[in-house]
Amino acid sequence: MDRCLINALHSGKFKLANILIQGGQNVNICNSKGATPLMLASKLKVDIEDMPKKIQLMESLLNHDATLASVDRNGRTALMYALHSECIEAIQLLKSHGLFNTVSSQTKFERTRSIELSFFSSFESDE
Numbered sequence: 421m422d423r424c425l426i427n428a429l430h431s432g433k434f435k436l437a438n439i440l441i442q443g444g445q446n447v448n449i450c451n452s453k454g455a456t457p458l459m460l461a462s463k464l465k466v467d468i469e470d471m472p473k474k475i476q477l478m479e480s481l482l483n484h485d486a487t488l489a490s491v492d493r494n495g496r497t498a499l500m501y502a503l504h505s506e507c508i509e510a511i512q513l514l515k516s517h518g519l520f521n522t523v524s525s526q527t528k529f530e531r532t533r534s535i536e537l538s539f540f541s542s543f544e545s546d547e
Contacts, residue, residue: 426451429460434473437461438480447486454492455501457481462510463501475509488519 425445428437437457441447447457455463458481466474482488491497499519502510 422446422449423451425449425457426460429457429464432464432466434470434477437477441477441480441484447481447484448490450490450492454494456486456490456492456498458486458488458490458498459492459496459501462498462507462514463505465505465507471507471509474507475513478510478513482513482517488514488517 422445425437425440425447426449428440441457450456451460458478461474461478461481464474489497497519499511499514502514
Protein backbone atom coordinates (compact mmCIF):
# COMPACT_ATOMS: atom_id res chain seq x y z
CA MET A 421 0.00 0.00 0.00
CA ASP A 422 2.85 2.41 0.80
CA ARG A 423 4.19 2.25 -2.74
CA CYS A 424 0.86 3.09 -4.41
CA LEU A 425 1.70 6.80 -4.69
CA ILE A 426 5.17 6.06 -6.08
CA ASN A 427 3.65 3.65 -8.61
CA ALA A 428 0.95 6.16 -9.64
CA LEU A 429 3.63 8.79 -10.26
CA HIS A 430 5.82 6.41 -12.23
CA SER A 431 2.78 5.64 -14.40
CA GLY A 432 1.79 9.31 -14.79
CA LYS A 433 -1.63 8.69 -13.24
CA PHE A 434 -2.40 12.19 -11.97
CA LYS A 435 -5.94 11.50 -10.78
CA LEU A 436 -4.95 8.38 -8.81
CA ALA A 437 -1.96 10.18 -7.30
CA ASN A 438 -4.19 13.06 -6.16
CA ILE A 439 -6.71 10.64 -4.65
CA LEU A 440 -3.91 8.90 -2.74
CA ILE A 441 -2.51 12.23 -1.50
CA GLN A 442 -5.96 13.42 -0.39
CA GLY A 443 -6.50 10.04 1.28
CA GLY A 444 -3.48 10.47 3.51
CA GLN A 445 -0.83 8.51 1.64
CA ASN A 446 2.70 9.23 2.92
CA VAL A 447 3.94 12.08 0.69
CA ASN A 448 7.52 11.64 1.90
CA ILE A 449 7.96 7.97 1.07
CA CYS A 450 11.05 7.19 -1.01
CA ASN A 451 11.59 4.75 -3.85
CA SER A 452 14.65 2.50 -3.99
CA LYS A 453 16.75 5.40 -5.35
CA GLY A 454 15.67 7.73 -2.54
CA ALA A 455 13.35 9.82 -4.74
CA THR A 456 10.26 11.24 -3.08
CA PRO A 457 6.86 11.77 -4.74
CA LEU A 458 7.68 15.48 -5.10
CA MET A 459 10.86 14.62 -6.98
CA LEU A 460 9.02 12.16 -9.22
CA ALA A 461 6.25 14.67 -9.93
CA SER A 462 8.86 17.35 -10.67
CA LYS A 463 10.52 15.06 -13.19
CA LEU A 464 7.36 14.08 -15.07
CA LYS A 465 7.56 15.08 -18.72
CA VAL A 466 4.10 16.11 -19.84
CA ASP A 467 2.41 17.64 -22.85
CA ILE A 468 1.28 21.25 -22.63
CA GLU A 469 -2.33 20.21 -21.96
CA ASP A 470 -1.25 18.09 -18.97
CA MET A 471 0.94 20.83 -17.47
CA PRO A 472 -1.82 22.15 -15.16
CA LYS A 473 -2.33 18.60 -13.80
CA LYS A 474 1.40 18.26 -13.07
CA ILE A 475 1.57 21.61 -11.28
CA GLN A 476 -1.64 20.89 -9.34
CA LEU A 477 -0.18 17.54 -8.28
CA MET A 478 3.02 19.19 -7.09
CA GLU A 479 1.01 21.82 -5.20
CA SER A 480 -1.05 19.08 -3.58
CA LEU A 481 2.12 17.33 -2.42
CA LEU A 482 3.48 20.58 -1.01
CA ASN A 483 0.15 21.37 0.69
CA HIS A 484 0.25 17.94 2.33
CA ASP A 485 3.68 18.60 3.86
CA ALA A 486 5.99 17.04 1.28
CA THR A 487 9.49 17.80 2.50
CA LEU A 488 10.84 20.36 0.08
CA ALA A 489 14.54 19.91 0.81
CA SER A 490 14.67 16.10 0.69
CA VAL A 491 17.56 14.63 -1.28
CA ASP A 492 17.80 11.34 -3.13
CA ARG A 493 20.75 8.95 -2.88
CA ASN A 494 22.68 11.08 -5.37
CA GLY A 495 22.10 14.26 -3.36
CA ARG A 496 19.56 15.74 -5.80
CA THR A 497 16.58 17.81 -4.68
CA ALA A 498 13.21 18.15 -6.40
CA LEU A 499 14.58 21.24 -8.13
CA MET A 500 17.21 19.16 -9.92
CA TYR A 501 14.43 16.83 -11.08
CA ALA A 502 12.44 19.82 -12.37
CA LEU A 503 15.52 21.16 -14.15
CA HIS A 504 16.03 17.76 -15.75
CA SER A 505 12.46 17.77 -17.05
CA GLU A 506 13.01 21.31 -18.40
CA CYS A 507 9.68 22.32 -16.87
CA ILE A 508 9.76 26.04 -16.20
CA GLU A 509 6.45 25.96 -14.32
CA ALA A 510 7.74 23.26 -11.93
CA ILE A 511 11.00 25.13 -11.40
CA GLN A 512 9.10 28.34 -10.62
CA LEU A 513 6.74 26.53 -8.25
CA LEU A 514 9.57 24.98 -6.27
CA LYS A 515 11.44 28.28 -6.11
CA SER A 516 8.27 30.06 -4.98
CA HIS A 517 8.20 27.64 -2.03
CA GLY A 518 11.81 28.47 -1.17
CA LEU A 519 13.78 25.67 -2.82
CA PHE A 520 16.85 27.15 -4.47
CA ASN A 521 19.40 24.36 -4.10
CA THR A 522 19.50 21.69 -6.76
CA VAL A 523 21.72 19.33 -4.77
CA SER A 524 22.46 18.78 -1.14
CA SER A 525 25.04 21.21 0.20
CA GLN A 526 26.76 18.14 1.60
CA THR A 527 27.24 16.67 -1.87
CA LYS A 528 30.83 17.54 -2.68
CA PHE A 529 31.91 17.79 -6.30
CA GLU A 530 33.89 20.10 -8.52
CA ARG A 531 31.83 22.41 -10.65
CA THR A 532 33.12 21.26 -14.01
CA ARG A 533 31.09 20.54 -17.12
CA SER A 534 32.02 16.83 -17.17
CA ILE A 535 30.84 16.27 -13.62
CA GLU A 536 27.67 18.27 -14.28
CA LEU A 537 26.95 16.12 -17.33
CA SER A 538 27.54 12.89 -15.41
CA PHE A 539 25.30 14.21 -12.64
CA PHE A 540 22.47 14.77 -15.10
CA SER A 541 23.15 11.48 -16.89
CA SER A 542 22.50 9.64 -13.63
CA PHE A 543 18.81 10.39 -14.28
CA GLU A 544 18.91 8.05 -17.25
CA SER A 545 19.77 5.12 -14.98
CA ASP A 546 16.79 6.00 -12.77
CA GLU A 547 14.25 5.26 -15.47
